[in-house]
Amino acid sequence: MSSTPTAGSLRVLPVGDRALLLEVDSTAQVAALHAELLRRRAAGELGEVAEIVPAARTVLLDGVTAPATLAARVTGWTVPPLTESEGPLFTVPVRYDGPDLPEVAEHWGVSPAEAAEVIGGTTFRVAFCGFAPGFGYLTGLPPHLHVPRRGTPRTAVPAGSLGLAGEYAGVYPRSSPGGWQLIGTTDTALWDPAREPAALFAPGARVRFTEVAP
Amino acid sequence: MRAEVEVVRAGALTTVQDRGRTGLAHLGVPRSGALDAQAYALGNRLLGNPPGTASLETTLDGVALRAPAGSALTVAVTGAPCPVRVAGRPAAWAAPVRVPPGALLEVGSAAQGLRSYVAVRGGFAPPEVLGSRSADLLSGLGPPPLTAGTFLPLGPTPETPVAGADTPRVPAPPAELVLPVRLGPRENWFTPQSVAALGRSTYRAAAASNRIGLRTEAGPPLARTRAGELPSEGMVLGAVQVPPDGLPVIFLADHPVTGGYPVLGVVPPQSLDAAAQTRPGTPIRFTLHR
Structure with a gap:
């Protein structure tokens, strides 16, 4: 080869x-x-x-x-495109209380409430995992909604934080340093090694975020 | 349930290790597991333990354990050669050794190499996490590194007998580490001149090396043919990843499952046992092939 x-x-x-x-x-x-x-x-x-x-x-x-x-x-394969409904669908409740929500909304040219609606109206897909066990890189936001990483990463991002960076969205499965723009929080356990499956967001899964009151 | 072994002296870094976690990389779970796979396997073989039984992996300065008051232990110390003492008396390295009830097992500093393995008949048995008892120091899965004053549970005594005395010894780690590297998948990110220089030069093992990777220094940095970053891609054990400083890092068992720095080539797993025993400052050479 x-x-x-x-x-x-x-x-x-x-x-x-x-x-x-x-x-x-x-x-x-x-x-x-x-x-x-x-x-x-x-x-x-x-x-x-x-x-x-x-x-x-x-x-x-x-x-x-x-x-x-x-x-x-x-090399001989013909790979059909993925249909939108393929893959298990998870619905994750989120409070839109992230410290970077106003900045993300400004970047998008909308209000924070409208930014939350944009996220809520998007069906994401887990493209891959990495960085930490159970940390899924979610795609689904169109290019004009991609946001840069923070200039200075935070030393401790709380577990359950929903963040955006580049073409990806992701939920921190546990507290760790991180440079993503934090827009919300979920109480859903993304990662639990004692649970089957341990990772809620496995590659190929679809994810919707529904708004809950803070 | 059997009595527990007391950790009297934890050493610089002593972890529980077995063959690690496989089949979960797609969830972000590193493979982990004993770094010197042969030395680890020898310990279990000497004691009649099933392959995959959990042992302790020490780092440079050994560990001291006390057998339970009510039962003797049979142990074997393999990997980096080191003095072994039981109740103050010298005992054999790389052979089954009986530790009487309540006696102290002292595994001393490595004379050569870096990591000794302490196997016990029946195995150490902290709770499994995702099918393994390995401490994964990148993601924090599995039991934490040992601390003095804590206790380690033991597994059931196996049916198979303790091995005879004819088990082959593991050769001591060489004074120079020579790593074969099969080039790819991202060889084209580097200038042919700097790849050729890598094959001709001697690097040294850097002090920042750990279970995640063997870092190199003091050799010519690899020069890139292109700017920018590689989109994150899956990483394998033994990957020779080249960060922006151009000095290769050889990925060991706790390596991240994905990474964004290009991989120049891959060291085969059978060469990584020696890599795991390489002390900082040891000369490292690479032999390149396709």
Whole structure:
């Protein structure tokens, strides 16, 4: 696998001797490819793969016993786009009490109440997890609503904080440092290792935030 | 339920480790697990424990434990070679050792290498988190690092007998670490000249190394062919990630599951046991291949 096979916009990059990085051009393509990989794994078509890890523009297949064989097969796939209704839907109640809500609203050119309505009217999708167990990177906001990270990260963001940064929204599963713009808070436990499933926001899940009174 | 082992001296950093958590990277859960997988596995084999039984991983200066008043322990210390004492008397390294009821087991400072493994027949048995007892120091999953005065529960004694004396010894860690690197997936982020220089140069293990990664210093930094950042992507064990300072970091078991710095290449898992035993200041060379 010294060369890089391609299938349409799908590139396959070897990662060591037991992993493949599948690279596409957009978050939407990652979501579609990830769903396709889960379908094919369920159908027993992937062979042995320990981890399927979606990210911003890639899906990593790790712990692959026959990466060359799988790489050759992947290049022949036609991946259908994801339908909007695919994936489990979670509804998460949120109080719009975040310290950065006024700034985000100003950035969007609306009032804080209208900003809350924008969030409430959006169906997000968990693109991938990272940063901390159960921290999902949620996509769904159109480009004109993307906001920059804070200039100075906070040393402690409370657990349950709903934040925005770049193309993503996310809820901090536990208190940690963070640079995202905080717009609200939820009491829903995003992460509980003793629960099955431990992470509420797994890649592919859909999320809606409903407003509750502070 | 069996009696518990008292932590008399915790050492610089001693954690409970097993084979870690697999299949959860997509939820942001690192793999964790014993860094020197061979040394860890040897301890369990010596004691007749099933593979995956939890042991202790020490860092440089060992640990001291007291056996329960009512029952003896059988232990084995592997990994970084170090003095082992039971009730004040010298005992064997890398062999089954009996610790009488109430006696003190002292695992001393590593003579070479960095991490010793203390296996006990039956295993240490703090509660499992997501199928593992490993302490994950990146995300805080699993039992916290040991502290003096605390107690560790023990697991049930296995059916299989303690191994004989013919078990092969693990070689001591080399004075120089040589890491094979299979280039990719982001080799093209770096100039060919600086990649070639990496293959010709000697780096040193940096003091900031930890369970997340082996950091390097004192070698030529890798030069990028492009500005900007890579969108976050999945990371593998052994990934040679290159942060903006250009000095490679080799990802060990507690590595983050995704990262935004480009990965020049990957060190195979079998070479990471030696990486886990590499003290700060040790020379590191890379042999590059495709």
